[in-house]
Amino acid sequence: MALDVPLGRLPSASSSGRAFARFPWHIAFLVLAISATGIWNLASASRSAHAPVWISQMWWMAGGATLALAIALLDYRTFLRVGYVFYAGVVLLLLAVLVKGRLVMGARRWLTVGPINFQPSELAKIAVLLALARYFHYDLDKRRDGYGLFTLAIPMAITLVPAVLILKEPDLGTALIVVAVGATMILFAKVKWRTLALVGCVGLAGSVFAWPHLKPYQRKRVETFLNPEGDSLGAGYHATQSMIAVGSGQALGKGWGQGTQTLLSFLPEQHTDFIFSVWAEEHGFAGCALLLLLYYALVTAALTVAGNARERFGHFVAVGVTAMLFWHAFINMGMVTGVLPVVGVTLPLMSYGGSSVIAVYFGVGLLANVGMRRFVN
Incomplete structure (x- = not known):
């Protein structure tokens, strides 16, 4: 894996035509397959709702696919140059959310621009991976012996600044994803073992310190995870109904549109x-295995792009996108099956949400960009 190509040899805009000949169609197929599955599942999940959200999701996915294609065709050096600028812009948007964000159920997570509401926290994942990829692209050569605690200060700050702002909205789930993406990219840099152990101890101590500062409902979610039957009609209601839905699907499921947990609105x-949970109830173990296989193939393909990247910046961008996809899917499936606490994390390309869809397709566009330009000078 060659990761030491200098900046001057990065692909130029004139090479876009030759690069497109190597477009990763297998990744596009997997993304479109999951997207189509998500729309089909949303049509069932929202059949008892007032609005057919699957139609809105189709429009968001069409816009996301267009964005991904545009990003894939851009000059590769653009993302290296604007990484810090994009990051700073997203941090400013997160600050704006805390000041002027739309208040919904006690949380400020959305900014409103005309008829569109969007969550800057979704863009924070992309901002962190681009900023870290730029940082490691230039800094890694200086750390031949690996990163120590003090030399990790800047990468950790890049990760934690947006994560803390998101946590203040409050949005624990998205903040955890941002930290997970940043931590994964840092681990792919060369970090000394004793530094990893020390960071782990600091993280554990920080969790103990942060516990009393969490919102009451956030603490209740963790307590309910440890004892879901203790308050099955209160804080544990979401997790309990989700596990009922997943378990009731059995081997082959109840069939599309036949999920009683969904139809009777027991599942929040x-x-x-x-x-x-909707997918599991209606399509059973077989359907879940198929969906897991699609995500596994996508994450594996993304890792392959990272491993074959022609230079360091592309390698870390692909690692960041892979981490974003993996941690979203892992945490979401874990929380709906009772393996992890309920922290409010969406399932990529399956859950409804325009901001989430745009962020995922943005990442896919970056991934395609790296894969297309592996052999282009």
């Missing part, structure tokens, strides 16, 4: 955070 947030 069924078109967003708990969309996997």
Whole structure:
């Protein structure tokens, strides 16, 4: 894996035509397959709702696919140059959310521009991976012996600044994803073992310190995870109904549109955070295995792009996108099956949400860009 190509040899805009000949169609197929599955599942999940959200999701996905194609065709050096600028812009948007964001159920997570509401926290994932990829592109040569605690200060700050702002909205789930993406990219840099152990201890101590500062409902979610039957009609209701839905699907499921947990509205947030529960109830173990296979293939293909990247910046961008896809799917499926606490994380391309769809397609466009330009000078 050659990761030491200098900046001057990065692909130029004139090479876009030759690069497109190497477009990763297998990744495009997997993304479109999951997207189509998501729309089909949303049509069932929202059949008892007032609005057919699957139609809105189709428009968001069409816009996301257009964005991904445009990003894939851009000059590769653009993302290296604007990484910090994009990051700074997203941090400013996160600050604007805390000041002027739309208040919904006690949380400020959305900015409103005309008829569109969007979550800057979704863009924070892209901002962090681009900023870290730029940082490691230039800095890694200086750390032949690996990163120590003090030399990790800047990468950790890049990760934690947006994560803390998102946590203040509050949005624990998205903040965890941002930290997971940043931490994964840092681990792919050369970090000393004793530094990893020390960071782990600091993280554990930080969790203990942060516990009393969490919102009451956030603490209740963790307590309910440890004892879901303790408050099955209160804080544990979401997790309990989700596990009932997943288990009732059995081997082959009840069939599309036949999920009683969904139809009778027992399953809360069924078109967003708990969309996997709808799929599991209606398509059973077989359907879940198929969906897991699609995600596995996508993550594996993304890792292959990272491993074959022709230079360091592309390698870390692909690692960041892979981490974003993996941690979203892992945490969402874990929380709806009772393996992890309910923290409000969406399932990529399955859950309803325009901002989430745009962020995922943005990442896919970056991934395609890296893969297309592996052999282009």
